[in-house]
Amino acid sequence: MxxxxxxxxxxxxxxxxxxxxxxxxxxxxxxxxxxxxxxxxxxxxxxxxxxxxxxxxxxxxxxxxxxxxxxxxxxxxxxxxxxxxxxxxxxxxxxxxxxxxxxxxxxxxxxxxxxxxxxxxxxxxxxxxxxxxxxxxxxxxxxxxxxxxxxxxxxxxxxxxxxxxxxxxxxxxxxxxxxxxxxxDSPGFASSRLGLALGLEAIRMVEEGVAAPEAIDDAMRLGYKHPMGPLRLTDLVGLDVRLAIAEHLHSTLGERFAPPRLLRDKVARGELGQKTGQGFYTW
Incomplete structure (x- = not known):
């Protein structure tokens, strides 16, 4: 034991x-x-x-x-x-x-x-x-x-x-x-690398007007049985934390991890997610 x-x-x-x-x-x-x-x-x-x-x-x-x-x-x-x-x-x-x-x-x-x-x-x-x-x-x-x-x-x-x-x-x-x-040991290990790839693509979809954050999250919860969607998870983790990880993986793994402009803008405005009361959702 x-x-x-x-x-x-x-x-x-x-x-x-x-x-x-x-x-x-x-x-x-x-x-x-x-x-x-x-x-x-x-x-x-x-x-x-x-x-x-x-x-x-x-x-x-x-x-x-x-x-x-x-x-x-x-x-x-x-x-x-x-x-x-x-x-x-x-x-x-x-x-x-x-x-x-x-x-x-x-x-x-x-x-x-x-x-x-x-x-x-x-x-x-x-x-x-x-x-x-x-x-x-x-x-x-x-x-x-x-x-x-x-x-x-x-x-x-x-x-x-x-x-x-x-x-x-x-x-x-x-x-x-x-x-x-x-x-x-490798950049982003397994969890951060895969989780970030999904989160960044979800942010790009919001940026491009594909769907609202709630709709994107519901699609992953209902269709893929994720316990929460990638944008709500980004709010929970902290947009500043996600940006820092993205910048690190961008520098080590290349353009597929380039942070979207929307993520950079939200962090610059102090919209960091749950800890500040505003991210992709209002908390």
Whole structure:
């Protein structure tokens, strides 16, 4: 039987980091969240507690929300991590330099047996591994939003990743009650690459006046049994996030991933989706 790691650190307490922390705490792990200051840490804790409270009300927790929240701790710097931490998951925005800096700091703070993971949705795991002294202990663990409710974790294996690290990550994923998909490191992996291709084409259809966003989404929900359409999903993920991924894949895979003008214009206007109240839908 698989079991969750005893100790986990999550770097970043935003939507993704908070969800990852909640998932591991719900599975029994002691979780330390790294946030930059008291205000950010308090916001991350509020985010997790609110989500746990909703999960408890729906009967989705095996124990009271307060007990799960009691497994959370917060520190304000990566170098404050316990060297005995079993798993560190970096979950900061998709900025390669920021991720590399924090992963290097985490590797310096923890022991040689700690597994480091990045939650990147599209950046090169191989490039990030290149800044580390122990690249064999590093891989991608791509969680999906909202993390507590999503069944999938994409395990991204770089050329230097040790097989025992992959096996450990698979066991931890299953201990969370999630399912894994293993892919080798490549631009956009499997999920982001395919999901973005569909999302960009849907945006082009809106741009060209082919159909309204609701009609395009209904076509994919009703005809292809997608749980939600590509435009509503874009709003949920964030148009700025989708644009950043598109720009990365455009630079690595070519013109088929060129961001539509409509996507660029919406991001420039601050229409980022659910988090700002306006995207392809009004929230």
């Amino acid at each position: 698989t079991s969750a790691p005893r100790t986990v650190a999550v770097i970043g307490g935003g939507r993704m980091g908070a969800g990852i922390a909640q998932s591991f705490a719900s599975a029994g792990s002691a979780v330390t969240v790294v946030e930059s200051g008291e205000e950010a840490a308090a916001a991350a804790l509020d985010r997790i507690v609110a989500s746990l409270t909703r999960a408890e009300a729906r009967g989705h927790l095996a124990e009271p929300a307060a007990e799960v929240a009691g497994r959370l701790a917060f520190v304000h710097a990566v170098d404050a991590l316990d060297p005995a931490t079993e798993l560190v998951v970096e979950a900061v925005p998709e900025d390669p330099a920021l991720k590399a800096r924090l992963l290097k700091a985490a590797e310096a703070a923890v022991g040689g047996s700690t597994v480091l993971a990045t939650n990147t949705s599209s950046l090169s795991v191989t490039d990030l591994a290149a800044v580390l002294h122990r690249p064999a202990r590093f891989l991608g663990m791509h969680f999906f939003n909202p993390v507590p409710a999503s069944a999938l974790v994409e395990i991204v294996v770089a050329p230097g990743t040790s097989p025992d690290v992959v096996e450990a990550a698979l066991g931890w994923t299953r201990a969370l009650g999630k399912q894994d998909v293993v892919v080798k």
